[in-house]
Amino acid sequence: MAPPKLPVIDLTVKNLDPTSSSWITKCDEVTVALEEHGCFIAMYDGVSQDLEDAIFLATQELFNLPTEVKVLNTSNAPYHGYVGQIPTMPLYEGLGIENTTTTEGAEIFTKLMWPSGNESFCTSALMYSKAVAELDQIVMGMVAKSYGIEQHYKSLLRSTVYVLRFNKYLCPKGNEDKYLGMIPHTDNSVMTILHQKQVKGLQIKTKDGQWIEVDPSPSSFIVMAGDACMAWTNGRIEAPCHNVIMEANQERFSLGLFTYIRDLKIEIPQKLIDEDHLRRFKEFDHYKYLEYHRNTNEGKTSKCRIKSYCGI
Numbered sequence: 139m140a141p142p143k144l145p146v147i148d149l150t151v152k153n154l155d156p157t158s159s160s161w162i163t164k165c166d167e168v169t170v171a172l173e174e175h176g177c178f179i180a181m182y183d184g185v186s187q188d189l190e191d192a193i194f195l196a197t198q199e200l201f202n203l204p205t206e207v208k209v210l211n212t213s214n215a216p217y218h219g220y221v222g223q224i225p226t227m228p229l230y231e232g233l234g235i236e237n238t239t240t241t242e243g244a245e246i247f248t249k250l251m252w253p254s255g256n257e258s259f260c261t262s263a264l265m266y267s268k269a270v271a272e273l274d275q276i277v278m279g280m281v282a283k284s285y286g287i288e289q290h291y292k293s294l295l296r297s298t299v300y301v302l303r304f305n306k307y308l309c310p311k312g313n314e315d316k317y318l319g320m321i322p323h324t325d326n327s328v329m330t331i332l333h334q335k336q337v338k339g340l341q342i343k344t345k346d347g348q349w350i351e352v353d354p355s356p357s358s359f360i361v362m363a364g365d366a367c368m369a370w371t372n373g374r375i376e377a378p379c380h381n382v383i384m385e386a387n388q389e390r391f392s393l394g395l396f397t398y399i400r401d402l403k404i405e406i407p408q409k410l411i412d413e414d415h416l417r418r419f420k421e422f423d424h425y426k427y428l429e430y431h432r433n434t435n436e437g438k439t440s441k442c443r444i445k446s447y448c449g450i
């Protein structure tokens with residue numbers, strides 16, 4: 139049997155026309171892909187080759203900083219700040235910029251890492267985040283259109299904040315074929331958009347338990363639902379389990395743009411609740427959910443964290 143594949147959807151800007159008669163079909167294609175797999179590969183041209191080069195150069199520069207500088211990147215939310223040298227994921231190191239699509243967010247982070255400034259890093263991080271946030275908003279808008287919940291999404295969008303995470307996996311040295319880069323998990327975001335540079339490693343688990351390897355390419359972005367999306371859509375879109383598997387003698391870099399909702403409770407749109415779809419989640423505060431993920435045993439170990447937190 140051929141190995142399973144993820145759907146690939148063309149979201150290049152010139153091919154997107156919300157006024158065209160085929161728009162709703164395209165929106166449904168995105169929504170069905172998310173319902174069936176929790177993710178899909180978007181072909182997206184909003185990040186130019188120059189920006190792609192600049193952001194991965196910036197990534198290298200960031201990881202080349204001394205560890206005592208990188209650890210200054212702290213956060214109350216799990217995996218928003220510096221993570222490194224942890225026993226369960228010895229190859230992994232990561233940092234995150236909060237409010238990354240705002241000039242202020244990008245500047246605060248840059249100043250923390252480079253007190254005397256680093257204009258090119260700051261600009262690349264901001265431009266990349268904005269370009270990928272645009273893809274997030276295209277996708278979310280399409281999902282909202284399919285479900286007929288555009289107004290509800292508009293209010294969610296007003297409270298949306300983005301975190302950009304830089305991920306590095308050290309080059310494994312040894313005789314094994316495969317090394318664990320990142321343990322299997324679901325993301326605690328609403329949506330995550332991942333982008334990997336040259337070296338593959340990301341694997342996503344299908345609903346029937348098979349692992350799909352995702353190939354890297356400059357114009358492909360992996361759009362993946364997070365836990366909060368499952369609650370928001372009343373369970374229609376589930377967050378897929380994914381991990382990173384490394385092969386020997388290669389280091390790897392990836393970027394993740396994560397969506398969170400601040401200062402607004404996430405509740406299921408009324409339209410998504412009916413006799414066939416009874417309410418499955420209570421309304422919840424996304425940042426309180428992140429605290430639960432970080433600070434409680436159940437939040438760390440539950441098989442379906444969002445259900446344990448606010449499931450009915």
Ligand SMILES: O=C(O)CCC(=O)C(=O)O
Nearest residue numbers: 305332334340382392394
């Ligand atoms: O490195 C990758 O491709 C995946 C990273 C990831 O899953 C995460 O940051 O949550």
Ligand SMILES: [Fe+2]
Nearest residue numbers: 323324325380
């Ligand atoms: Fe993840």
